[in-house]
Amino acid sequence: MMRTLRDNTHIVLWILILAFVGTIIFSWGMGGFDTLKEDGSAVVATVNGQDVQYQDYERLVSGRLQQSGDQNDARMVMQARSQSWNDLINLTLERQLAKALGIGVSDSEVSDRIMYLPPAMVAMDTTFITNGQFDTLKWHEMLKSDNAKAWLMGMEAQYRESMPIEKLRSRLMASALVSDANLMDDHLQKTQTATGHYVLFNYAKFPVDTNEVTEAELTDWHQKHQKDYEVEERREIQYVQIPVAPSHEDSLDAQEQVDYVLKQLAGGETFENMARIYSTDESNADKGGDLGWFSRGRMVPEFDAAAFGSPIGQVTGPVKTQFGFHILRVNGREVRDNGAGVKEEQAQVQHILIKVEPGADTHSELRAKADALYEDVQKGLDFEVLCAERQLKIEEGRPFTAKSFVPGVGRNQRAADLIFQAKAGEVISPVYTEQGGWFVVRVKSVLPKGVEGVKERKQEIRAAVIKEKQKAQALKAAQTWAAAGAPAQLDSAMVLPAQAEYGKVAQPVRVNQFIPGAVGRDLTFTAKLFRQPLGTLSKPFAGERGVYVLQCTQRDEAKTILDQLAAQLPAKRAETRMTLKNGVYGAWSAWAREKADIQDQRVRFNFEY
DSSP, X not given: OHHHHHHTHHHHHHHHHHHHHHHHHHGGGGTOSSOOOTTOTTEEEEETTEEEEHHHHHHHHHHHHHHHTOSSOHHHHHHHHHHHHHHHHHHHHHHHHHHHTTOXXXXXXXXXXXXXSOOHHHHTOGGGEETTXXXXXXXXXXHTOGGGHHHHHHHHHHHHHHHHHHHHHHHHHHTOOOOHHHHHHHHHHHHOOEEEEEEEXXXXXXXXXXXXXXXXXXXXXXXXXXXXXXXXXXXXXXXXXXXXXXXHHHHHHHHHHHHHHHHHHHTTOOHHHHHHHHOOOTTTGGXXXXXXXXXXXXXXXXXXXXXXXXXXXXXXXXXXXTTEEEEEEEEEEEEEEOSSSOEEEEEEEEEEEEOOOOOHHHHHHHHHHHHHHHHHHHTTOOHHHHHHHTTXXXXXXXXXXXXXXXXXXXXXXXXXXXXHHSOTTOBOOOEEETTTEEEEEEEEEEEOSEEOOTTXXXXXXXXXXXXXXXXXXXXXXXXXXXXXXXXXXXXXTOOOOTTEEEEEEEEEEOTTOOBTTTTBSOHHHHHHHHHSOTTOBOOOEEOSSEEEEEEEEXXXXXXXXXXXXXXXXXHHHHHHHHHHHHHHHHHHHHHHHHHSOEEEOGGGSSSOO
């Protein structure tokens, strides 16, 4: 038996890995690793009172980054953090719901899963394959080993945690039902087309004197449309930015590296090898710095001059550009076709780029500068006075909500969370971004959730009142025209009032489709086009750009379309149900998160998210 176990060590390792990953994902749901400190500093979130541990969150993030294979890309790190966070919150909610519904798993269910439905990496391993099929006898022989008990316990623990979640998800997916009536309606919207004619009384042709809009009308509109002027809680901030830019010492360090590379090249090192090792131009370093052929004017002026002025075959440089220091070698120059049929002088060049980048000392100095400002404010010194003394320019931004861009900083949820946890007048701890460097932010004011008044939204309210007046005038003009004897057939030969214009939906359109010309995207218009009896004139109705009278001239017969669909219904049912299944979980997750008490504590840890 030991020999069998030794021969299948790789299988054992796979199972151990599986059990370990399962433990990472699910153990925190039972209270997690015992890492919670007395001050609660290891808790990254609470969901309906249940703690989510920071250590387990970080392990899941690390796992995602290892899978992606790019742990140094800031964008990938942010994405991994966001996905891991959502996964952990969703899984906590799932476990809580499964428990509330009494969804469990029996010993026999766990045993059957291990015995007859092993992990995919086991089922596909050639060790257990006989005549192209998974051989349960071989698998069972492996399971009999006393030495397999340890990893079997891990697998059992994993399944006891994961199987109730699988059952819950199955119940959720089972709710994905679709009726034939819904299928037919959806199919009609996607396939039925129509054409028609219309008369448009454009709002813009009914001018309103802005001086005629009274304060009473503005107040009346505001009172009747208060939901339109509701705002979330917002913040106004002041901030100073300390960009992380290369210092003079960083430039000297780059020059020193340039000198070293030139010395190596002079000593016989190949240009290709030095480019692969030292060039910071990721687009061509692995190609030995080869830029291919290019015409005059394609590169920045300093590089262009060197490429078309240096001796062929010789190493030239350093050439300083906005990108850093370049060491280049021109391998050829000749007149060539530029790809557009024009003959131009072109050069074939290799280069080694040494960027001038902020070093560790520069980063430390700039962070210390941000920290010093923050610490001095915490001692009670005045923020504005300190900034003036240190020649730091204070910027201000427009009010913003907790989920929007932070002025100056950009989209940075950690910064937003810190700002919204602070009181008016407080300065948050310095925030760092890859693009902007260090930011020290002071909360200037807290604007509570509520309804903005007429004063704050006066211009917007005035525009709405004016449009409503224009709409009333346009509707009256359209009704007068229709009542006076509109023609039975709308066409370009009609005599129309000065404020009206004739239009045509010449190309067949579907419901919700953009209509070229004066209509554009107008759901009211397209809905009327598909409901109006063929050949008849509609009553005047208000759309996005004006009041319309329309006539539908052609529309696909619904019965014909649905008769054609009948043969496809079984396949459509299956396809639509699969789509709905994928959407059901997302809809449940969004609903559950909205209803849950989720306390996000990521802001307490020093990372962006």
